[in-house]
Amino acid sequence: MTGFTTNVQLIYVLAAACFVIGLHLMNSPATARRGNQVSIAGMVIAGVATLILLIHDGTVTATGWIVLISGALIGSAVGLYAAQTIKMTAVPQLVSMFNSVGGGAAALVAIYSYYQAESNVGGVLGSTTVFTVLDLIIGSVTFSGSIIAAGKLQGVIGGQPIIFKGSRLINLALAVVAIGTAAFMFSTASLPALLIVVLASLGFGVMMVLPIGGADMPVVISLLNAFTGTAVAMAGFVIGNWALIVAGALVGASGGILTKLMADAMNRSLVNIIVGGFGTGDSIAAVGGPVDAQVRSIAADDAAIQLAYASKVIIVPGYGLAAAQAQHGVAELGKILEDRGIEVSYAIHPVAGRMPGHMNVLLAEANVPYPQLVEMDDINPEFARTDVALVIGANDVTNPAARRPGNEISGMPILDVDQAKSIIVIKRSMGHGYAGLENELYFNPKTSMYFADAKKAMTELSSAVKTLVA
Amino acid sequence: MSTALVTDLTIFVLALLVGIEVIGKVPATLHTPLMSATNSIHGIVLAGALLIGVTAHNPVGYVLAFIAAVFAAANVVGGYVVTGRMLKMFRKKAAPPPASRGQVSQEGLESLNGHKGLRGLAGKVGIGRAQS
Numbered sequence: 001m002t003g004f005t006t007n008v009q010l011i012y013v014l015a016a017a018c019f020v021i022g023l024h025l026m027n028s029p030a031t032a033r034r035g036n037q038v039s040i041a042g043m044v045i046a047g048v049a050t051l052i053l054l055i056h057d058g059t060v061t062a063t064g065w066i067v068l069i070s071g072a073l074i075g076s077a078v079g080l081y082a083a084q085t086i087k088m089t090a091v092p093q094l095v096s097m098f099n100s101v102g103g104g105a106a107a108l109v110a111i112y113s114y115y116q117a118e119s120n121v122g123g124v125l126g127s128t129t130v131f132t133v134l135d136l137i138i139g140s141v142t143f144s145g146s147i148i149a150a151g152k153l154q155g156v157i158g159g160q161p162i163i164f165k166g167s168r169l170i171n172l173a174l175a176v177v178a179i180g181t182a183a184f185m186f187s188t189a190s191l192p193a194l195l196i197v198v199l200a201s202l203g204f205g206v207m208m209v210l211p212i213g214g215a216d217m218p219v220v221i222s223l224l225n226a227f228t229g230t231a232v233a234m235a236g237f238v239i240g241n242w243a244l245i246v247a248g249a250l251v252g253a254s255g256g257i258l259t260k261l262m263a264d265a266m267n268r269s270l271v272n273i274i275v276g277g278f279g280t281g282d283s284i285a286a287v288g289g290p291v292d293a294q295v296r297s298i299a300a301d302d303a304a305i306q307l308a309y310a311s312k313v314i315i316v317p318g319y320g321l322a323a324a325q326a327q328h329g330v331a332e333l334g335k336i337l338e339d340r341g342i343e344v345s346y347a348i349h350p351v352a353g354r355m356p357g358h359m360n361v362l363l364a365e366a367n368v369p370y371p372q373l374v375e376m377d378d379i380n381p382e383f384a385r386t387d388v389a390l391v392i393g394a395n396d397v398t399n400p401a402a403r404r405p406g407n408e409i410s411g412m413p414i415l416d417v418d419q420a421k422s423i424i425v426i427k428r429s430m431g432h433g434y435a436g437l438e439n440e441l442y443f444n445p446k447t448s449m450y451f452a453d454a455k456k457a458m459t460e461l462s463s464a465v466k467t468l469v470a
Numbered sequence: 471m472s473t474a475l476v477t478d479l480t481i482f483v484l485a486l487l488v489g490i491e492v493i494g495k496v497p498a499t500l501h502t503p504l505m506s507a508t509n510s511i512h513g514i515v516l517a518g519a520l521l522i523g524v525t526a527h528n529p530v531g532y533v534l535a536f537i538a539a540v541f542a543a544a545n546v547v548g549g550y551v552v553t554g555r556m557l558k559m560f561r562k563k564a565a566p567p568p569a570s571r572g573q574v575s576q577e578g579l580e581s582l583n584g585h586k587g588l589r590g591l592a593g594k595v596g597i598g599r600a601q602s
Contacts (some may be wrong), residue, residue: 001581013574021497022511027500036507043513053521072520193581225508232518236478242481243517364560
């Protein structure tokens, strides 16, 4: 390392500090925007430092510059367009695609570095390290796995767990091939071996995500996020760049923490989730199955009466809300109730939706102030003094069966919706939730079922309440 | 094991610990923006992609550098923009509803005459409504 590049490394340290401070500022919604700006400043600093290195080095050919600049411009344009036009309900897919390209870029750094060393006679063995190999494997797994995850979230690939006979054997075989060939690369310089490692890892990524069902997506996205971070850190080792190492480690830590939080919130181990989802998947049953005699069904007017004369209402949103794009309707209803002096808050289960914190973003988009969005542990004691709990498109996270041992969701932390004085559940049909389990909440004598699409239900409820109080 | 490697490893381990410490405190409300923000941070791999350019002097090198640059640039730019979009939506108080904006903005303007620079901001965060 020459004196000049050492000095540039110092600029990278500054960039890394910006990333840490930026993330620290995300501890509160009030400072989070500034956090993002500090983080952007760090990225600009890192970008400038890299350009200084490239220019000072002077070995980049004219073609090289054209390739780099056009690549960066095209990528930026694509990223900008996607980020500006994406709907908030589709953010999980976008995040997954960014994971994918990030992991892919990290893998390419390793591929290039191996290719480059291989063409220098005798150079490859000395410079092939465990980091090159890890970068290759993790980056490739993330690349293909995230594409599958995005496909599932977008609905291009079925959301239900896809498991076929022998799929686990294929997984195992791919892992063995990838790791075995990678080990071989240490002793023999071989581009075909590199190709085999990449292909086996890509295959493994696909096979790893396919059997995971839609409702487990918060865990998967967090895990792939952690993978991307790790791959980027490995790329940092490969090219000896501190900024990549620090940034990658930060992302790896963040993804790891979120993965654990999400898995805990479902009371399932990571292994359990990756090995395969519950039997039935989370497809919302379209058939309005036979309504059990014990279930009480009500219309918009009755629900409106209950809501309009309550003094405290808690709204419990779930994935059904996102699927029906009903966030604005919910916010409008909440506003109408608030204007009547009713205390309205929203109970947010950690795994509601398709990525960590998904519901918060949707409701924020619909203009719900964030102090009204209350986390599970804080809202649970409130249900007992709540007049109406309005459940919209949430299922398993409200099922009291979780408190009893001996079923699929036993031990999973739930929202204590059944403690409320009365409960209104908005649901399209009596279809089961992700766990394939009957929700005991629906058979509670205090519960009324309002069968409708969430968005339509919100419009009907809002106008019914307005007519009632006019 | 070389000194450089030991340094790199030290940085890696310390950064991991810092990450765990800093991110462990982020409230669930911000988990999606947090994930999106860390997503843009791993776009730093753009630096790695660009540095390929130093030694890339043949078609294979150019192609790899090009794809890596496209991927990483999309990651970093898109990540920051979508994070910014999300964070902009998190408000402490509801913004004024469009129907009553005329009346609100008038009051808002009066109370904000002395703070011209804040006017745009006030409209966004709903200060006008809070004071009405």
